[in-house]
Amino acid sequence: MKQSLFEIVSNIQIAENVFKMVLSGDTEAVKKPGQFVNIKIEDGGLFLRRPISVCDCENAGGSGKGTLTIIYKVVGKGTEKMSRMKSGTLDILSGLGNGYDTSLSGEKPLLIGGGVGVPPLYMLAKKLISEGKKVSVILGFNKKSEIFFEDEFKRLGASVKTVTVDGSYGLRGYVTDAMPKDAEGKDGYTYFYTCGPEPMLKAVYKASKTAGQFSFEERMGCGFGACMGCSCRTITGSKRICKEGPVMEKEEILWED
Amino acid sequence: MGRLSVDLCGIELENPIIPASGTFGYGYEFAELYDINILGTFSFKGTTKEERFGNPTPRIAECTAGMINAVGLQNPGVEKVISEELPKLSRCFNKKVMANVSGFSVDDYAYTCERLDSCDQIGWFEVNVSCPNVHGGGMSFGTDPNAAADVTKAVKRVTKKPVIMKLSPNVTDIVSIAKACEDSGADGISLINTLLGMRIDLRTKKPVIANKMGGFSGRAIFPVALRMVYQVSDAVKIPVIGMGGVSSAEDVIEMMLAGASAVEIGAANLVEPYICRDIIEKLPEIMDKYKIDTLKGIIGGAK
Incomplete structure (x- = not known):
């Protein structure tokens, strides 16, 4: 983890209530896709x-300056204030969380994202493709006006299927409706990575045919393991979503309800 | 002996800054960020007889200038603290640490303190009779002078180390509780634990916290904490540790003027991980500004 000041390079709206902010600063602590940053909003x-997931990072892990891209949805006072920032600096804790492990992906990984769970999959797709893997992506949104990054994934060279709950764009339904019924065969997959709202994660858990990794969300106090605010139970004992998570292996998840 | 040094129940602290229990884990997370040996000491994560997961999530809520937590004493249990956490801590902290202990019965408190008593790393016990987040325990001992006295006596029987009783602000008369602890042999008082609070999410129209209520801390509670530290330190002869919303070197000085011999910093660690280091570095400059020679010399100076 590193605390440092990042400069706002740009901050634009890319979908309904969804903004993309590009920041410039010290990206040395950012090591893996699926990690997050924790942003102080002076007010x-x-x-x-x-806490907001990292969508992309240039010069991740490198010394000197890099850029960080985050995508966030305006849901409350903090993100509303962020959405109005055009310039200046932000105090950021970077390099938080464990991140996705690309070594387990096999040749044909499947990435499944829902809503603002999509952003961390972008950096992941980039990494997997750079490792020579054939990446398929399923993006799920509520409706057409909320869609973002479909073209960005295509430009990386991923095969992309987009679904909307109301059918206003792409396939009508949920991400699970677009998942291959079988892991084997031409349209199959060797492993999966997912991030999105919890009901979606549960559905993916049931529909998936291989091992995979899930990224979870929880209300956090600190974001770096000090307060135990975001703990969850797993097969292997309690874990802090911010520290031993947010990414967990399919076989260690214990759904609570 | 520097300008910042203070005495806490017979043990000299290099400075009065103590990260508060529940905001600093067992120390080693912060040791990755800075050398934690610069601290006066720190109070480790509230420890109980048995392992606890704590309350269901969400257990954190944002508030104006503060936060609510309902963690509910998540900890690995006293045996693992002794066998795993303290050995890990000894690799990054060479001062005496404050052992924060909680329980669900008088016997629990005594058992846990007795188990920890043999650990040389531990300098003080901070006995939490004020956790608002567990039912049938914690705070119920700190809202009744007789129960607080019983816990104090039971812990004093099992240890020779200084016993500091950590009090709840969720009472009508905190002074009577503090006096009951003092009369039962407590060596110090620390206050305040969090204020019982609540938030409701307008979208779901339900409490944000799964446990509905939780402990409110952060900058917003500083004036309430300061007032209680002032009242209690005026009424007891034993040292008082002041805490509650402390976020700057100026706040530390204010707490000490109100009567605190040392100062704990809690919620601020969670948003500013380097804040204790920064405050220690800043104190001499702020002392100069207000013509303060030594911190020891200003304790209770506002009276």
């Missing part, structure tokens, strides 16, 4: 930092 009253 007298706001207290906790806002």
